[in-house]
Amino acid sequence: MANRDTAVQSALLRLRHLIAMRFEVGDQLPTEKTLAESMDVSRGTVREALGILATEGIVNRRWGAGTFVNPPRPVASLNMSAIQSFRDRVQSSGRIVTLLDGTCERVECPPDASRALQLSNGATAWLVRRLFAVDGTPAALMHEHIPLELFGRPIDPAPMRSLETDLFEMLNRHQRGATAHTVTDIEAVALDAADAEPLGLDPGCPVIRAVQVTYSPDNEPLAYGRSLQRTDLVRMRITR
Template sequence: MRRDSAAQSALLRLRHLIASEFAPGDRLPPEKELAETLEVSRTTVREALVVLAAEDIVTRQWGAGTFVSAPSKVASLNMSTVESYRDRVGAGGRVVTLLEASCDLVPPPAPAAAALQLEAGAKAWHVRRLFAVDGAPSALMSEIVPAQLFGRPIDPNPMLRIDTSLYELLNRHSPGAAMHASTELEAVCVHGDDARALDLADGAPVLRATQTTFARRGEPVAHGVSLQRTDLVRMRITR
């Protein structure tokens, strides 16, 4: 197993261990004991604890140990890896659901067509999804995916279910199709139908993320814009 895959696996197992066997305020076992339980090195455990501390899942007190943090009122959206919104927010113990989803074959907006290097007149799939965190509308996502990807038609309909993310869809179609993403963030005001979908007042502030996803060799394979409520989900970039 590759080093990065082993580290991610250990991190996921440690998340599950904390969620299933410990309560807020509990002190975690020493790193050596956790390493033996997870069958990984102490270095891997230490790296995983650093990530969990950055996400406020645990609190590290030098000389006293590592303790399970009380649940935050605001969910954390960790941007350090290429993962789905469902997995990023759900990793913190929140319940992520899909409230609405639609899929249409349309002429793509000009910014998406340029980002995806599509020919004039080409159509693309427009997938629009509204996510909720703990029952409250939290993120409105609009994804543009080429109708043809690597010479084969792509079916985006699995994305209309919560169990299939954009990254999973792309990698099922062609292994390695979603290797990394470039995201631009800006604070904007939301209006009209978008505001109503997110259960916000007209003109309320949200975080807009414009993202292009790239394949292994740098080919652009998807372009999307998401509007996210910052009162429900706080974005976290760990470096």
């Protein structure tokens, strides 16, 4: 299974490069048989890779006609230079953002979040999970771990289950001027099966992963967030 996944990912990368370098919008791709022979892989591998590209909207597979290159989707360009929520960044780009799902529960904090939040191993923390859509299409899956207490008193992040309240608003209501800065690491990753389903993608599709720690003016860690954002709907812009 692992070898097949690797073969599909390799074929996917080669197809992306082929489409970008040799084909225009509306062009028809070679047949699965021709592509498989040129890449020295099975037709099943090519079919699976093309299916991922179709899910991402890069190609259009027409039964009995072939596979054609789609126009590029409009993407929301998000300014990462200021402290803003995903909601505000999308709205400022002129797109419509909606919250498809939001949950809040107490969980055992995973090791990476515990380290970032300076909590003991196995400590309990809040987990807020939210699924956002851009123009009606699932676009970003976010998990925020938040300590049970901040600034010496319990905190309740339940309002974040609605679109009206983001992380920074919730923190600043709890303590005026709570948020001072964030540190964000961004990388491209392949989706696993658990995260692929809510985003409407196939496992293995590339997405942007952003891991962000929010700090107080005294450099106290307030929240540890991990987001997965679709590359066909969202791009990030950093101004320095």
